[in-house]
Amino acid sequence: MSFREIKARSLKVKTPTLKNPRVGHPALIRMLEQEGPSLPFPYSSQVRGKLRELRTQQGKDKLRILYFGDAKRVFVLLHGIIKRSAQLPEEDIRVAEARMELHVRRLEGKKR
Secondary structure, three states: OOOOOOOHHHOOOOOOOOOOOOOOHHHHHHHHHHHHHHOOOOOEEEEEOOEEEEEEEEOOEEEEEEEEEOOOOOEEEEEEEEEOOOOOOHHHHHHHHHHHHHHHHHHHHHHO
């Protein structure tokens, strides 16, 4: 998944609820838009620092989208993976952190 900001408003999905623990990625992104940083487990969890993960499952595959909320209160989706072990691979966390840092630097450059 390449680095880009994705605005959930552009997705046309049915409005999800917190009562349904299994939702697809478009519905999960809509939930993030509605609930904001308070989106609870099992839909979202903290990874490290500001880095968080959206959590869903498709069949036996555990799907994760690593994201963070930037200074402009925009959620930036950084990296998507199929999780095959108990913990997120460190390499994927580093990729997401590098993309997060790049985004923050770009924002700081626009302020000047």
